[in-house]
Amino acid sequence: MSEPQDLVVFSRDGEIGIITINNPPVNALSPGVPEGIAAGVATFNADPAIQAIVVIGGGRTFIAGADIKEFGKITSGQKSAAIGLVDVCLQIEDSAKPVIMAIHGTALGGGLETAMAGHYRVAVASAQVGQPEVKLGIIPGAAGTQRLPRLAGLPVALDMCVYGAPISASAALDCGILDDVIMGDLLQGAIDFARDKAGLPFSKVRDRQDKLTDAGAIAAARAKLEKRGRALLAETRAIDAIEAATQLSFADGCAKEAEYFKECLFSNQSKGMIHSFFGERAVAKIPDLAKDTPVLPVKSVAVIGAGTMGGGIAMVYANAGFPVLLKESTPEALERGLATIRKNYANTVQKGRLTEAEMEQRLGRITGTLTYDGFDAVDLITEAVFENMALKQQIFAEIDAVARPGCILASNTSTLDIDAIASATKRPEWVIGTHFFSPANVMRLLEVVRGARTLPTVQATAMALAKQLKKTGVMVGNCFGFVGNRMFGPYRREAELLVQEGATPQQVDAALYNFGMAMGPLATGDLAGLDVGWRVRQENPAHFAGVRQPVIEDRLVEAGRYGQKTGQGWYTYDASRRPQEDAFVTNLIQEVRKQNGIVPRAISAEETVTRTIYALINEGAHILAEGFALRSVDIDMIYVMGYGFPAWRGGPMFYADTVGLAKVVEKMKSFGWTPAPLLVQLATEGRRFTDWSRPL
Numbered sequence: 001m002s003e004p005q006d007l008v009v010f011s012r013d014g015e016i017g018i019i020t021i022n023n024p025p026v027n028a029l030s031p032g033v034p035e036g037i038a039a040g041v042a043t044f045n046a047d048p049a050i051q052a053i054v055v056i057g058g059g060r061t062f063i064a065g066a067d068i069k070e071f072g073k074i075t076s077g078q079k080s081a082a083i084g085l086v087d088v089c090l091q092i093e094d095s096a097k098p099v100i101m102a103i104h105g106t107a108l109g110g111g112l113e114t115a116m117a118g119h120y121r122v123a124v125a126s127a128q129v130g131q132p133e134v135k136l137g138i139i140p141g142a143a144g145t146q147r148l149p150r151l152a153g154l155p156v157a158l159d160m161c162v163y164g165a166p167i168s169a170s171a172a173l174d175c176g177i178l179d180d181v182i183m184g185d186l187l188q189g190a191i192d193f194a195r196d197k198a199g200l201p202f203s204k205v206r207d208r209q210d211k212l213t214d215a216g217a218i219a220a221a222r223a224k225l226e227k228r229g230r231a232l233l234a235e236t237r238a239i240d241a242i243e244a245a246t247q248l249s250f251a252d253g254c255a256k257e258a259e260y261f262k263e264c265l266f267s268n269q270s271k272g273m274i275h276s277f278f279g280e281r282a283v284a285k286i287p288d289l290a291k292d293t294p295v296l297p298v299k300s301v302a303v304i305g306a307g308t309m310g311g312g313i314a315m316v317y318a319n320a321g322f323p324v325l326l327k328e329s330t331p332e333a334l335e336r337g338l339a340t341i342r343k344n345y346a347n348t349v350q351k352g353r354l355t356e357a358e359m360e361q362r363l364g365r366i367t368g369t370l371t372y373d374g375f376d377a378v379d380l381i382t383e384a385v386f387e388n389m390a391l392k393q394q395i396f397a398e399i400d401a402v403a404r405p406g407c408i409l410a411s412n413t414s415t416l417d418i419d420a421i422a423s424a425t426k427r428p429e430w431v432i433g434t435h436f437f438s439p440a441n442v443m444r445l446l447e448v449v450r451g452a453r454t455l456p457t458v459q460a461t462a463m464a465l466a467k468q469l470k471k472t473g474v475m476v477g478n479c480f481g482f483v484g485n486r487m488f489g490p491y492r493r494e495a496e497l498l499v500q501e502g503a504t505p506q507q508v509d510a511a512l513y514n515f516g517m518a519m520g521p522l523a524t525g526d527l528a529g530l531d532v533g534w535r536v537r538q539e540n541p542a543h544f545a546g547v548r549q550p551v552i553e554d555r556l557v558e559a560g561r562y563g564q565k566t567g568q569g570w571y572t573y574d575a576s577r578r579p580q581e582d583a584f585v586t587n588l589i590q591e592v593r594k595q596n597g598i599v600p601r602a603i604s605a606e607e608t609v610t611r612t613i614y615a616l617i618n619e620g621a622h623i624l625a626e627g628f629a630l631r632s633v634d635i636d637m638i639y640v641m642g643y644g645f646p647a648w649r650g651g652p653m654f655y656a657d658t659v660g661l662a663k664v665v666e667k668m669k670s671f672g673w674t675p676a677p678l679l680v681q682l683a684t685e686g687r688r689f690t691d692w693s694r695p696l
C-alpha cells in the first residue's frame, strides 16, 4: 500500500504551504489520503514561516469523493464502519492558519465535504461541485448535510443532497459555496488568494447559523419528493439529516447524519446502486479483447431506414457531431422520417434543453437520400429497417457492393442472427450488431452483438463508438433476441399470462412500477409498438414452439392496436399520451378467458412481481451459462440502462443475489417452472451470480 506521503505531497511557495493530492485517476479519498491532508495541515501549522495553506488536486480533478470500493469492505464486515473523514475535516477546520481549497474538475461527495472544511474555496470556471451520494444510495457522511446548508442555505443544500446533481462553479459562487472563480492558472490564483487572506481573521463554516432559517424549505423538499413518488431511503434521509442541521448543534447533527449514513450504507438500495456504478464501468472491459486492439477512426456514417429506430439513430450520430447520410426507399418515407426528426428536436428546444441554433446545426448534419450515392465514402453503415431477415440480407448484399474496404457494416437488428445477416456479404468479419434501444436518442444502452467472425478491431471500434455516442456499450453474443430481448420475451409473456389468469393490465403494470421499473411491461409494449413483437412471433414460429403463449396481445395487434403509435394498445392514449383503461381491452380479455376456459382469480402484486422478474432471472441464468453474456453484471447493466430496471436493485441478476438464489429456486418450483441449471447449481452451493464466472 502506498504511504500517505506518496498520495499527498507537501510543498511551499514562500509563506504559503501547498498540499497536493495525488491519487489518480480521480483523487478518491482512499486510505491514506485524508490522513495525508490532515498531516499536511498539522505540518504547516507547526511551521512558523507558513501563513496560509492551499489544498489542490494533482492531475485532472480535485477530489471525486470517498473511495467507493471501501464501502463494500465495510458492509461485508472486512473493515470497521468508522470512516475518519469527519475528524479530518474538523482538524482542517481547526487549523490556526487559513486553509484555501483550490478546485478544478469535480469536488464531489467527500471531496466537497473536505472543501467545506476549509476556510475559503476557489475554483476554475469549468469546475463542478456536488453531493452525489444519493446516486449511490447513501447520504453525505462527513458532515456534508451539516456544513452545506450553513454555507449555501437550505434550498440549495436540499436540492444538491436529495437529487445529487452537481452544480457549476458560477452557481456555486452565487450560493456561497465558492469565494472566487479563478480565471488563469488555478494554483497561482489560489496562492495569490491565500496571500491576500494571510494574517486576517477567518471563520469556520460549522460556526455559521445565518443561513439555517427554514422558512418552509424542509417541508417543501418533502412535498416535492412525495409528489414525484417512490422516494428512496437515501433521498428521505438526506432531508432528515439536513433538518437535523436546523434543529441540533453541529456535533449532534453530525451524529444524526452518521446514524442515517450507516442505515443507508447497509441497505440493499445502496448495494444495488454501488453495483450499478461499478457495473456501468465494468461492462466496458471485455476480458477476451486485448487492451491494445486497434480502434478504427469513425468520422462519417450512413443509416438505412428513417423509421422510428433509424431516425433516432441518425439523431444520436448527429448529436455526437457525425455527418449522417440517411437513406429511405421512397420520397414519402424519407420526408416523414426527416419531419419526425425535426419535430423531435423542436420538442427538445421547446423544453429548453437545446437552442434553436444547436437544433439547426444537428439537422444540418443529417442528409436524406434515396440512393447509395456517397455510401462508398463513409466509415460505418448502420442498417435499421424492420425485423425481416430476407430484407436485411438484401440490404447487406447491396451495401457490401458499395461500401469501401474497411467500412464497418452494422445492423440494428433486435433479434435476428447476425451471422446469417453477415452471410449475405463477402466480408462477414466487418459485420457487427449495434442494437439501439427505443427511443434511441434517449436510452443509454447499446448492445454490441459480435458474430462468429467479427474482427476484434471491429468489436473494439463498436465499443469505443458507443462511448463517443454517450451510450453504454455492452458486448453480447449472437443468440435469438441477444440478451435484452431474449429475456424480455419471458418477462412480458408472464405479464400477459397474469392478465389472462385474472389480473387487469393496470394491476400488472402498477405492481412492476411499484417494484421500481420505469414502466410496467404492458405499457412498455405499447410504447415500443406491439406490432414489433407480433412480427417476431410470426417470423420465428420455431423459436416459440412448445412455449405456452398468451393470445391477447396478438388479438390487439390484429385489431390494429399497435400501442402508442396508433393511439391504442393495451390502453387508449389521450393527446398527452396518458394511458386510459379501455373497454375494448376489458371485453377482449374476458372473451379470451372464456374461450380458453379460464376462471379468473385474484392475483397479488407479490405474485405478479415474482413471476415476471423471476422469468427474467431464469432466462438470464440460461444466457449466462450459454456464454451469450460475458458476466452477470453485463445482464444487469443491459436491464438498468435499456429496460428501466431500477438501478437501486442493481439489475435482475444482482437482485436475485440479494433475494438469495435458494429462495428464488424454491419459488420457481412452486410455480411449476424448471429453474435454469446454473441457478440450481449456484443455489445449492450457496453462491451468487455476481461472483460466478464461466470456467475457461
Ligand code: 3H9
Residues within 6 Å of the ligand: 025, 026, 028, 064, 065, 066, 067, 068, 069, 083, 085, 106, 108, 109, 110, 111, 113, 132, 133, 136, 139, 140, 141, 142, 144, 278, 281, 282
Ligand atoms: C462519498 O464521497 C461519501 C462521503 O460523504 C464520505 C463518507 C464518509 N471511488 O467515471 P470514470 C473510478 S461517496 C472509487 O470512468 P470520468 C471509476 O470506477 C462518493 N473509484 O471517469 C473508474 O475506474 P476504472 C461520492 C472511483 O472522468 C475511474 O475512477 N462521489 C471513484 O468519466 C475513472 O472514473 C461520487 O459519487 C470513487 N469515488 O468521471 C463520484 N470515482 O477506470 C463518483 C471514480 O477502473 N465518480 N472512480 O473503471 C464520478 O462521478 C465520476 O467517476 C467522475 C469522473 C465524474 C469523478
